[in-house]
Amino acid sequence: xxxxxxxxxxxxxxxxxxxxxxxxxxxxxxxxxxxxxxxxxxxxxxxxxxxxxxxxxxxxxxxxxxxxxxxxxxxxxxxxxxxxxxxxxxxxxxxxxxxxxxxxxxxxxxxxxxxxxxxxxxxxxxxxxxxxxxxxxxxxxxxxxxxxxxxxxxxxxxxxxxxxxxxxxxxxxxxxxxxxxxxxxxxxxxxxxxxxxxxxxxxxxxxxxxxxxxxxxxxxxxxxxxxxxxxxxxxxxxxxxxxxxxxxxxxxxxxxxxxxxxxxxxxx
Amino acid sequence: xxxxxxxxxxxxxxxxxxxxxxxxxxxxxxxxxxxxxxxxxxxxxxxxxxxxxxxxxxxxxxxxxxxxxxxxxxxxxxxxxxxxxxxxxxxxxxxxxxxxxxxxxxxxxxxxxxxxxxxxxxxxxxxxxxxxxxxxxxxxxxxxxxxxxxxxxxxxxxxxxxxxxxxxxxxxxxxxxxxxxxxxxxxxxxxxxxxxxxxxxxxxxxxxxxxxxxxxxxxxxxxxxxxxxxxxxxxxxxxxxxxxxxxxxxxxxxxxxxxxxxxxxxxx
Numbered sequence: 001x002x003x004x005x006x007x008x009x010x011x012x013x014x015x016x017x018x019x020x021x022x023x024x025x026x027x028x029x030x031x032x033x034x035x036x037x038x039x040x041x042x043x044x045x046x047x048x049x050x051x052x053x054x055x056x057x058x059x060x061x062x063x064x065x066x067x068x069x070x071x072x073x074x075x076x077x078x079x080x081x082x083x084x085x086x087x088x089x090x091x092x093x094x095x096x097x098x099x100x101x102x103x104x105x106x107x108x109x110x111x112x113x114x115x116x117x118x119x120x121x122x123x124x125x126x127x128x129x130x131x132x133x134x135x136x137x138x139x140x141x142x143x144x145x146x147x148x149x150x151x152x153x154x155x156x157x158x159x160x161x162x163x164x165x166x167x168x169x170x171x172x173x174x175x176x177x178x179x180x181x182x183x184x185x186x187x188x189x190x191x192x193x194x195x196x197x198x199x200x201x202x203x204x205x206x207x208x209x210x211x212x213x214x215x216x217x218x219x220x221x222x223x224x225x226x227x228x229x230x231x232x233x234x235x236x237x238x239x240x241x242x243x244x245x246x247x248x249x250x251x252x253x254x255x256x257x258x259x260x261x262x263x264x265x266x267x268x
Numbered sequence: 269x270x271x272x273x274x275x276x277x278x279x280x281x282x283x284x285x286x287x288x289x290x291x292x293x294x295x296x297x298x299x300x301x302x303x304x305x306x307x308x309x310x311x312x313x314x315x316x317x318x319x320x321x322x323x324x325x326x327x328x329x330x331x332x333x334x335x336x337x338x339x340x341x342x343x344x345x346x347x348x349x350x351x352x353x354x355x356x357x358x359x360x361x362x363x364x365x366x367x368x369x370x371x372x373x374x375x376x377x378x379x380x381x382x383x384x385x386x387x388x389x390x391x392x393x394x395x396x397x398x399x400x401x402x403x404x405x406x407x408x409x410x411x412x413x414x415x416x417x418x419x420x421x422x423x424x425x426x427x428x429x430x431x432x433x434x435x436x437x438x439x440x441x442x443x444x445x446x447x448x449x450x451x452x453x454x455x456x457x458x459x460x461x462x463x464x465x466x467x468x469x470x471x472x473x474x475x476x477x478x479x480x481x482x483x484x485x486x487x488x489x490x491x492x493x494x495x496x497x498x499x500x501x502x503x504x505x506x507x508x509x510x511x512x513x514x515x516x517x518x519x520x521x522x523x524x525x526x527x528x529x530x531x532x533x534x535x536x
Contacts, residue, residue: 023498083507107508126480130487130496139479167476176470179512179526184463184477185484186499187529188456190536192485193493195452202444208435209452210489211407212394216453217460217485219398221478225461228398230291231454239351240375244447253532258447260528261455264521268458 014161015073017041017099019065019088021049023129024104025079028162031137033057035162040071065091072098075158077123079104089116100151106178109171110145121146121155124169126177128185137162143169143177194254226268233262282429283341285309285367287333287356289317291397292372293347296430299405301325303430308339333359340366343426345391347372357384368419374446377439378413389414389423392437394445396453405430411437411445462522494536501530 014037018025021044030053033039039059044050047063054061062068065088068076076099078088085103092101093116100119103110106126113120124143127135142159144166146152152168159166169177192213196206219228232240241262248255282305286293289312298321301307307327312318315331322329330336333356336344344367346356353371360369361384368387371378374394381388392411395403410427412434414420420436427434437445460481464474487496500508509530516523 141476173470180463180466189493192488195448198448202441220460225457
């Protein structure tokens, strides 16, 4: 950045309004508030949730979406489910929102907001938001994009203001990234769950696997996972694979996963 | 332990001989040596590997397995592939080994050693041993079992001597634990590899997923993974799943994994 340009955050305190108080909306609101971003309005269909969060982050609750946007904010964040994005944006358009309108979806292109406003974009935090768990915001990459360069800068600044890293995420990359996140989070999590279930079946404590899982991930993050793969599938140890499948014979879901992924490891 | 019992490690320096200098044998030998266990003899079919490791850990190389065991040690560790365990044990029996004979397999019951010696057991470190990577020995659970109580104590002491934790691993639990480790390590590692491949396909840096993966594992270790599952499969978001599968349409391996594990998440 050239020295003559004044960063947005030095010009004024950023302000944000949020539609949706699910996990993403709630975690974002708390973090924004904590980092000194002014949260003006909050809307949620379930008003009790809106009031609970608004109290926490000193925001005003809007009880009817059609009243949303009477107060101008820098950014309006739609943290709603994918299928609701267009409908909500349509309603907001009627209020002639003077803000950049962004969604937090990893799947929907930001272009879906184009019919409703000139200033639109995406603000996709690449993280899992578990109920009650702390979010490591300093490490969260936020995928941003916007319909114009000023708003892109604004969104980068918003990400910066909550201590996160931003990267430019194009619509044509968005779904690919989301699918990658589904593999990295949802599927990894389920596979770990299956490993725990196997331990329980054999009267063993799931804590036994913790060091192995931690080491697995440290190695997978530091290297090419395909290149460092070990185990019976990798060394094409047909005898061990047969012994394992015999054990899993009565557990069809386990044997399907075992066969599919072992086959992929052998091909990789 | 009662105060009157003298722990094995205080009676004398433990001594070990090792057959096999693959990843498990090599990592074990280095750690044992580092922790003051005396490594007497090393054998490996590829003698150059045996000499390299023996130099490192100040052991003697035995060039012919039939000469192995002329020196008595507390423990002889068979760190060979599963299919070779019986043959090697058979050869050693001819030398009338005066040691407890253990293997390091996660699949083969220790009972396979019974025909060859009265004193036998298992010493299974539940860890992945990657080439060149440090092993977090202080966290490694070592599954031990033995044909008599004294030798079980000896193996527990051996695990203790390398800073590891030991737990009793029965033959009827062994394969189940190994399969669980295959899920927790091999499959998790492969799934992370697939997520990286998806990023590469979309021109995105794999480093973007690192914080998500670390958070995923921290949450999965601290909670019941099935209970904290998130994502499109968990919320039965058919629209997003369809969008993802459309993206994966030309990547059959990816879509097979996506469909199978999404189906399991929906059932869990």
